[in-house]
Amino acid sequence: MTKEVKVRFAPSPTGYLHVGGARTALFNWLYARKYGGKFLLRIEDTDQERSSAEALQAILDGLKWLGLDWDEEMIFQSKRVELYRRYCQNLLQEGKAYYCYCSPERLEEKRRQAQKEKRPWKYDGTCRALSDKERERLERDGIPRVIRFRVPEGKTIFQDLVHGEVVFENDTIGDFVILRSDGHPVYQMAAVVDDALTGISLVLRGDDHLSNTPKQLMLYEALGFSAPRFAHVPQILGPDRKRLSKRHGAKSLTEYKMEGYLPEAVVNFLALLGWSPGDNREKMTIDELIDAFSIEGISKKSAIFDERKLEWLNGQYLRERSSKDLFKDVVETLRTHGLLGEEIDDQSRERVLTTIDLLKERVRKLTDFVDLGSYFFQDPVAYEEKGKRKHWADPAVAVRLQAVADELSNLDGFAVDEIEKAVRNLAGRLKIGAGELIHPIRLALSGRTFGPGLFELMEVLGKETVVRRLRKAIDYVKAQKEPNDISVKAS
Ligand code: GLU
Numbered sequence: 243m244t245k246e247v248k249v250r251f252a253p254s255p256t257g258y259l260h261v262g263g264a265r266t267a268l269f270n271w272l273y274a275r276k277y278g279g280k281f282l283l284r285i286e287d288t289d290q291e292r293s294s295a296e297a298l299q300a301i302l303d304g305l306k307w308l309g310l311d312w313d314e315e316m317i318f319q320s321k322r323v324e325l326y327r328r329y330c331q332n333l334l335q336e337g338k339a340y341y342c343y344c345s346p347e348r349l350e351e352k353r354r355q356a357q358k359e360k361r362p363w364k365y366d367g368t369c370r371a372l373s374d375k376e377r378e379r380l381e382r383d384g385i386p387r388v389i390r391f392r393v394p395e396g397k398t399i400f401q402d403l404v405h406g407e408v409v410f411e412n413d414t415i416g417d418f419v420i421l422r423s424d425g426h427p428v429y430q431m432a433a434v435v436d437d438a439l440t441g442i443s444l445v446l447r448g449d450d451h452l453s454n455t456p457k458q459l460m461l462y463e464a465l466g467f468s469a470p471r472f473a474h475v476p477q478i479l480g481p482d483r484k485r486l487s488k489r490h491g492a493k494s495l496t497e498y499k500m501e502g503y504l505p506e507a508v509v510n511f512l513a514l515l516g517w518s519p520g521d522n523r524e525k526m527t528i529d530e531l532i533d534a535f536s537i538e539g540i541s542k543k544s545a546i547f548d549e550r551k552l553e554w555l556n557g558q559y560l561r562e563r564s565s566k567d568l569f570k571d572v573v574e575t576l577r578t579h580g581l582l583g584e585e586i587d588d589q590s591r592e593r594v595l596t597t598i599d600l601l602k603e604r605v606r607k608l609t610d611f612v613d614l615g616s617y618f619f620q621d622p623v624a625y626e627e628k629g630k631r632k633h634w635a636d637p638a639v640a641v642r643l644q645a646v647a648d649e650l651s652n653l654d655g656f657a658v659d660e661i662e663k664a665v666r667n668l669a670g671r672l673k674i675g676a677g678e679l680i681h682p683i684r685l686a687l688s689g690r691t692f693g694p695g696l697f698e699l700m701e702v703l704g705k706e707t708v709v710r711r712l713r714k715a716i717d718y719v720k721a722q723k724e725p726n727d728i729s730v731k732a733s
Contacts, residue, residue, distance in 0.1 A: 245443040245470075247279025251305075251312075252433065252447075254286045255297040258494035259304035261486065261547065262448055262478055265512045269475060270446050271310045272513065272535040279443070283312040284436055287320045288426050304495035307505050308512075309528065317440070319432050326427035329435050329465060330389050330420050338464045339420060341387045342369040343380045364416025365390065389421035391461065398456035403473035403537045405449070410456035418457060434458050438467035446537075449474035473537050476516045478545045491549030502575055502608030504563075507556040516545035524551075525558055557606040565598040568608075572598055575608040581619040589704075593618060596702045600694035614693070618702065621711055622689025625718070629691040633681040640719045642672065643682060647712040656705045662697045686715030 251267040253259070259267075274281035283305070287293040305312070319326075333339035342365075349365070356363035370392065372380075380387070398410045420431040427435075437445060437458075452474045462469040480490035493501070498508055510526055518541065519526065519534035526534070560568065573594060576582040582590065597611065597618045605611055616622075625634075633639070649668050653660055665683070669676040684696050687708060693699065700708050 247277040250282040252284040256292040280313040284317040342390045386423040390417040434461040507559040511552045579612045617688040629685040
């Protein structure tokens with residue numbers, strides 16, 4: 243009988259959910275959804291010192307944000323310590339494990355000695371065959387003890403679904419600890435007991451765990467459990483083929499969210515890290531990913547993290563969403579950056595929607611609405627240097643901007659065409675090209691030299707804001723000119 247499809251994501255809550263972990267979670271989730279199986283979430287928190295509630299929350303938030311929902315109740319290993327101990331005791335009783343009294347200091351010394359002599363180190367089996375008498379003495383002396391698994395002779399061979407046949411010589415693996423002296427199980431033991439008891443059919447995880455697999459297979463065998471299948475996903479490297487790090491733009495999921503990435507873009511991007519649909523599709527919806535996902539599509543070669551691809555995908559997904567759809571996310575981003583308050587009246591609502599319409603083609607991240615569009619919500623705090631040199635150097639600028647401000651103040655309506663007509667007429671009267679007004683005005687209103695259509699921008703800002711910003715710019719231009727004028731006169 244074939245086992246029900248059941249996979250799991252088993253993070254240790256010792257840090258944030260990063261790219262590698264999120265990809266493992268996603269692959270498992272896609273696999274479960276594709277084959278109508280179950281995706282379990284297990285929190286490997288037996289190391290209480292390194293685990294934290296914040297890290298757990300960040301993992302849960304990250305999974306929810308990506309839309310990776312799990313089936314059945316989440317398992318916390320910290321609540322199952324008794325269970326793991328019981329299985330360790332069984333192994334002890336059957337002679338498949340033994341108490342070891344070697345002190346960490348003594349072991350460390352031996353390890354160092356081996357290193358010095360360039361010998362590979364493994365536990366030397368000091369306590370493997372202690373007599374009852376020796377054990378009693380050590381117990382009487384209150385020497386702390388761990389439980390070690392007695393590694394059998396021979397080879398451990400398994401078929402990895404990504405890497406093919408993998409062979410480990412057992413004698414390269416020393417008898418390993420399964421229960422620490424503080425009564426807590428090690429990862430290998432707890433993971434095997436849980437994977438077996440929850441009926442996991444496939445363990446799909448990063449290939450940094452490949453070397454754990456022979457140990458786990460030995461435990462399955464010793465405990466009388468049938469083993470799941472294994473698939474180890476290649477690691478993710480930076481474009482320089484070095485270990486992925488912040489330097490390459492790799493971040494925690496929380497950071498991606500804060501930076502304005504959309505979850506659907508991140509999911510799409512993560513899916514392509516070490517997996518491909520077998521054709522050259524890159525932009526794929528979640529349903530397309532589920533449909534195309536297969537273990538065969540996972541590459542043996544390392545995946546390369548390309549931040550630009552993530553940005554590109556994000557831009558594609560942003561453009562696809564309607565302004566209404568983006569509204570909530572953009573509002574949240576603007577709020578986070580202090581450009582919008584809690585209350586949103588009709589006017590701000592309109593302004594946000596228009597901002598989205600005007601900038602959508604150019605943004606790659608939600609935060610670009612802040613970087614490219616802050617002036618929709620806030621008077622500019624600085625003016626581009628290049629723009630000042632180019633558009634505000636003419637001594638007539640202050641007078642011209644004053645004329646624009648006067649002209650616009652007198653308008654009854656403030657719609658695009660009325661504004662445009664007023665500005666063009668004024669340029670005609672001043673006998674200058676419209677550009678000689680448009681560029682200085684844009685700089686005054688936005689602090690920048692480029693942006694969306696100026697007259698559209700002016701309509702969105704409204705008369706009051708436009709006139710206020712023009713006046714501020716006039717004051718600024720005048721203040722800049724005065725010291726020069728003085729120096730000219732003085733010379
Ligand atoms: N807690 C382990 C980790 O976060 C899980 C390894 C596994 O999937 O077996 O790397």
